[in-house]
Amino acid sequence: MGVGPLAITPNMRILVVGSGAREHALAWKLAQSPRVSELFVAPGNAGTAHIATNLPVAANDIAGLLEAARTNAIDLTVVGPEDPLAAGLADAFLQQGLTIFGPAAAAARIESSKAWAKELMNAAGVPTARAERFTDLRAALGAIYDASLPIVIKADGLAAGKGVVVAGTRDEADQAVRSMLADHLFGNAGHEILIEEFLDGQEVSLLALTDSEVIVPLLPACDYKRALDGDAGLNTGGMGAYAPVPLVDDAMLQRIRREILEPTIAEFRKRNITYRGVLYAGLALTASGPKVIEFNCRFGDPETEVVLPLLKSDLAELLDHCARGVLSDAPAPEWESGSCVSVILASGGYPQAYQRGYPIDGLDHLPEGAVAFHAGTALDESGHTITSGGRVLALSSRGATFPEARTNAYAAVEQVTFTGRHFRTDIALRECRSR
Numbered sequence: 046m047g048v049g050p051l052a053i054t055p056n057m058r059i060l061v062v063g064s065g066a067r068e069h070a071l072a073w074k075l076a077q078s079p080r081v082s083e084l085f086v087a088p089g090n091a092g093t094a095h096i097a098t099n100l101p102v103a104a105n106d107i108a109g110l111l112e113a114a115r116t117n118a119i120d121l122t123v124v125g126p127e128d129p130l131a132a133g134l135a136d137a138f139l140q141q142g143l144t145i146f147g148p149a150a151a152a153a154r155i156e157s158s159k160a161w162a163k164e165l166m167n168a169a170g171v172p173t174a175r176a177e178r179f180t181d182l183r184a185a186l187g188a189i190y191d192a193s194l195p196i197v198i199k200a201d202g203l204a205a206g207k208g209v210v211v212a213g214t215r216d217e218a219d220q221a222v223r224s225m226l227a228d229h230l231f232g233n234a235g236h237e238i239l240i241e242e243f244l245d246g247q248e249v250s251l252l253a254l255t256d257s258e259v260i261v262p263l264l265p266a267c268d269y270k271r272a273l274d275g276d277a278g279l280n281t282g283g284m285g286a287y288a289p290v291p292l293v294d295d296a297m298l299q300r301i302r303r304e305i306l307e308p309t310i311a312e313f314r315k316r317n318i319t320y321r322g323v324l325y326a327g328l329a330l331t332a333s334g335p336k337v338i339e340f341n342c343r344f345g346d347p348e349t350e351v352v353l354p355l356l357k358s359d360l361a362e363l364l365d366h367c368a369r370g371v372l373s374d375a376p377a378p379e380w381e382s383g384s385c386v387s388v389i390l391a392s393g394g395y396p397q398a399y400q401r402g403y404p405i406d407g408l409d410h411l412p413e414g415a416v417a418f419h420a421g422t423a424l425d426e427s428g429h430t431i432t433s434g435g436r437v438l439a440l441s442s443r444g445a446t447f448p449e450a451r452t453n454a455y456a457a458v459e460q461v462t463f464t465g466r467h468f469r470t471d472i473a474l475r476e477c478r479s480r
Contacts, residue, residue, distance in 0.1 A: 063125030092419025202234030393465025
């Protein structure tokens with residue numbers, strides 16, 4: 046049984062783990078909470094340095110993060126990226142009696158092994174794509190010539206959002222299979238692959254908080270994985286997003302909850318695996334209903350950058366209740382009206398080779414209401430913000446309507462410049478055209 050409002054610690058000291066735009070957005074929202082007295086980010090970036098204390102500890106340095114949590118008397122640690130969760134960061138914290146938001150390694154397998162996740166979904170009766178698993182190159186090549194096109198090739202393990210290929214031709218499928226199983230493009234993450242049927246339908250991301258008993262869905266969002274307009278080019282970690290999703294009305298949300306979220310969490314309980322954190326469902330809204338493309342074990346990026354600006358509620362309160370296993374005692378999330386659109390500014394060449402170290406100009410002249418969430422940024426010796434990654438900034442803006450939110454976001458894009466920047470010009474365009 047929960048302990049009501051007293052479950053949340055007053056004057057909280059919170060540590061956010063990670064260095065991208067997702068972590069900047071989390072820190073930005075947590076900093077607005079009257080319950081948060083001090084905020085730290087490890088390792089953070091140039092953006093988080095303005096609202097929190099950056100700690101020089103890598104997101105995958107479990108021993109270093111434990112020491113940082115103890116040294117800084119952290120009440121709650123919030124984990125952004127999937128790699129440390131898969132490596133057992135939450136397990137290590139829990140063993141030391143430290144409160145952490147993010148699933149243990151056994152639960153994080155829902156993202157760290159696509160083959161395991163598929164087996165769990167099938168056991169739970171969750172609608173998903175038909176798939177076969179392969180470690181043998183010859184067998185995998187034989188399978189793609191018997192399959193209908195397009196076809197999906199997935200590396201089993203973590204590949205920074207780039208381990209999925211949607212092949213429209215046999216040659217593309219052949220190349221994808223060889224790159225993973227023969228050329229070891231993703232190392233051990235591609236030792237085993239899945240060959241799946243393609244799910245035809247609009248893709249939607251639904252993030253839900255869960256403490257293994259209670260499930261609290263957040264606003265649905267749509268992200269854009271391909272590098273170029275019109276969903277052309279290579280897969281990336283995400284080039285933009287918008288929220289909410291008009292296709293996901295209350296009836297659809299309840300169906301997703303009933304057919305996907307609840308059976309998945311029930312299957313975890315059946316296996317005696319506690320899941321406390323975000324369950325991220327990547328869905329295709331097919332003609333026969335919603336089906337799971339993939340699950341992730343953490344907040345989405347760039348979805349977080351459009352969901353959190355629309356959240357009215359206290360994020361610290363929600364995450365603390367969830368991490369402590371008393372989510373039922375937290376107030377239901379409340380949301381702002383309207384929409385939010387986020388456009389990613391990326392380095393030239395991303396997601397392939399790119400250069401870094403270019404000065405970023407215009408961050409001090411954003412239009413009113415626009416927010417720049419830093420992804421791949423750093424401060425040079427003179428304190429100027431420079432590029433340090435493939436995805437550099439997520440420029441997010443709200444609006445009463447999709448056209449207004451989109452116009453505001455691209456107005457921000459026009460203000461921010463750096464050498465080689467590139468971005469998609471069609472983020473949320475389909476929602477504007479449909480209205």
